[in-house]
Amino acid sequence: MRRFTILFAAFLLPLALITQTGIDDKIQIEINKNIELLGIGYFIGFEGVDIENKTVEVDGNTIPKKEWHTYGYDIYKKFEHFAQSEHLNKAFAVADHLWLDYLCAFLLRLDDVPNAKITDSLDVGYYINFSKEKNKEEALKNAQIFLDGLNAFSQEINLDLYMDTYSPFYEKAKQEVLSNISDNGFVETMEKFYKHGFSSYHLVPSLTIPKGMGFGIKIKDDIWSVFGAVDFQDFENESNLNMGFTNKDKLNELTIHEFGHSFVNPVVAEQPDTLFQASEHLFPALKQAMGDQGYNTWKVCLYEHFVRAGEIIIAEKTGNLDSAERLKVQYITKRNFKYIPVILDELYRYDDGEYEKYDEVVTNVLLSLSKM
Numbered sequence: 377m378r379r380f381t382i383l384f385a386a387f388l389l390p391l392a393l394i395t396q397t398g399i400d401d402k403i404q405i406e407i408n409k410n411i412e413l414l415g416i417g418y419f420i421g422f423e424g425v426d427i428e429n430k431t432v433e434v435d436g437n438t439i440p441k442k443e444w445h446t447y448g449y450d451i452y453k454k455f456e457h458f459a460q461s462e463h464l465n466k467a468f469a470v471a472d473h474l475w476l477d478y479l480c481a482f483l484l485r486l487d488d489v490p491n492a493k494i495t496d497s498l499d500v501g502y503y504i505n506f507s508k509e510k511n512k513e514e515a516l517k518n519a520q521i522f523l524d525g526l527n528a529f530s531q532e533i534n535l536d537l538y539m540d541t542y543s544p545f546y547e548k549a550k551q552e553v554l555s556n557i558s559d560n561g562f563v564e565t566m567e568k569f570y571k572h573g574f575s576s577y578h579l580v581p582s583l584t585i586p587k588g589m590g591f592g593i594k595i596k597d598d599i600w601s602v603f604g605a606v607d608f609q610d611f612e613n614e615s616n617l618n619m620g621f622t623n624k625d626k627l628n629e630l631t632i633h634e635f636g637h638s639f640v641n642p643v644v645a646e647q648p649d650t651l652f653q654a655s656e657h658l659f660p661a662l663k664q665a666m667g668d669q670g671y672n673t674w675k676v677c678l679y680e681h682f683v684r685a686g687e688i689i690i691a692e693k694t695g696n697l698d699s700a701e702r703l704k705v706q707y708i709t710k711r712n713f714k715y716i717p718v719i720l721d722e723l724y725r726y727d728d729g730e731y732e733k734y735d736e737v738v739t740n741v742l743l744s745l746s747k748m
Contacts, residue, residue, distance in 0.1 A: 402563055403577045405553050407546045409539045410489060411602055413530055414480075415584020416451055416538075420459040421468075423586050424452030446609050447545075447583050447620070458533055467525030470506060470518040478505055480593050480602065482519070489535070490527040494519055542583070544614055549581045549605075552621035558628045560694045566632070569689065569727070570639040570734050574599050577635060581605070581621055592634035594642075601634035625699060632690050636683040643735045644679055647742060652678070654746035658715070665712035682738065685719035689727070718744055 427449055430441040442449040458464065471479065482502045486492040494503065500512055506522065507515035539546070557579065567573035578600040590603030605620025606627050621627060652675055659666075659674040666677045684707045691700035707713045722737045722744075731737055 402575075403557070403579060405550050405557075405579045405581070407550060408580050408582075408602075409535060410483065411580055411582050412539065412584045413489070413526070413533075413535055415448070415582055415586075415604070416455050416533065416535075417464060417529070418586070419445075419448050419452045419584060420455050421464070423448060424456065427452065444608075445586055447605070447611060448586055450611075451584050455533060458529075461529055461532060463525045463528035463532055465525075467522045467529065470521050473508060474505055477591050477593060480591065481595060484593060484595055484600070486523070489530040492523045492527055494523070545583060545611060545617060545619060548617040549583060549619040549621055552619055553579055553581050553627065556622055556624045556627050557631065558624070558694070560696075562628070562632055562690060562694050563635070565690055565693050566635065566639060566686075569686075569693065572639060572734075574638065577601075579603075579631065583619060587620065590630050590634050592637035594638040599635060599638040601631055603630055603634065606630060625702075628696075629687065629691075629699060629703065632687050633683060636686050636690075637679070639734075640682045640686060641679050644675075644682055644738055646735065647738055651739070651742040651746065655742055655748075658745060658748060662712060662714065669711065678742075681713050681715050681719060682741075684713055685716045685723060688716070688720065689723050715741075715745060 427442050431438050432441045432444050434444055485498055485502050494516065503519040504510050504512065504515045506518035563577055575597040580600055580602040582602060582604050585604035587604045587606065590601060593600040593602065607620045607623040609620040610618040656674045659677060662677060671677045671680055688700050688703050691703060708716050719741050722741050725731060726734065726737045
């Protein structure tokens with residue numbers, strides 16, 4: 377999960393939904409046109425800026441960034457003249473300190489743009505962070521300013537026309553996810569392993585959110601994974617579309633990762649502050665590598681360690697041993713999540729029945745880290 381100086385948010389509009397058959401019936405695949413508004417705003421204000429002169433590493437190869445973010449670059453060229461939109465800037469001005477996951481949780485609770493508003497039934501926790509001082513009146517005022525700006529921006533760019541024009545692309549994206557999401561029961565495996573389950577699991581593929589970006593959202597007893605494409609795209613010929621969701625390994629690894637946050641983060645967050653403080657001396661050695669990946673605090677770094685260790689376990693338990701080994705190399709060696717082996721040792725003990733609850737694993741890991 378990344379934080380950006382300027383965050384771009386979108387609203388939940390009526391869902392285009394596929395309920396899968398042949399795999400876990402709790403999983404739903406949705407296209408959310410408000411998330412697409414998020415991606416449009418993000419590309420014209422951040423990702424697409426100077427994209428013609430930048431490169432990116434993909435699977436060990438350095439390529440021009442515009443050749444990787446092909447659909448996003450196309451979006452950027454179509455909408456870049458809205459980058460200085462008064463309405464968009466009005467929204468950004470009160471949201472530039474917020475994290476993307478918080479904004480999405482807030483926005484998913486609201487009515488559709490251009491009629492999004494805060495009702496009395498919305499819990500204050502969904503918007504209190506619009507005030508840096510956690511002042512309820514200021515937060516409510518800023519949140520409504522944010523919504524007013526985005527409501528107007530959705531009309532300014534004619535979001536409905538865009539979604540209608542590109543509906544074949546979105547239908548293809550849904551079908552690609554449906555065809556490539558695993559049928560090996562990973563949701564059931566996660567529920568059994570973590571000894572917890574959710575009412576529903578929502579996959580929200582996006583064509584405008586940058587490739588490789590994904591984030592998990594938990595609202596009450598339901599969870600979402602919102603994510604961009606995971607592979608190269610070809611959309612020049614509408615009769616032979618490839619929208620970038622056909623890489624089965626990357627798609628499933630990303631899904632398990634984002635769902636994993638909803639299983640893991642609440643348990644880690646409940647640990648006493650003293651345990652985090654006792655192990656925080658380990659963070660300086662990781663700070664640069666973690667910061668480069670968008671994880672700027674020790675607690676967030678630990679969330680990512682636990683989630684990624686869980687991915688490895690779930691891969692093993694569903695028989696994806698090659699994936700498990702690849703994840704170990706990628707996370708521990710290449711991305712410097714150096715304490716994953718400590719967590720894995722405890723997870724294996726938990727899986728063998730030495731611990732009754734997952735929170736015992738977290739506590740013991742933090743105690744071990746505090747002694748290093």
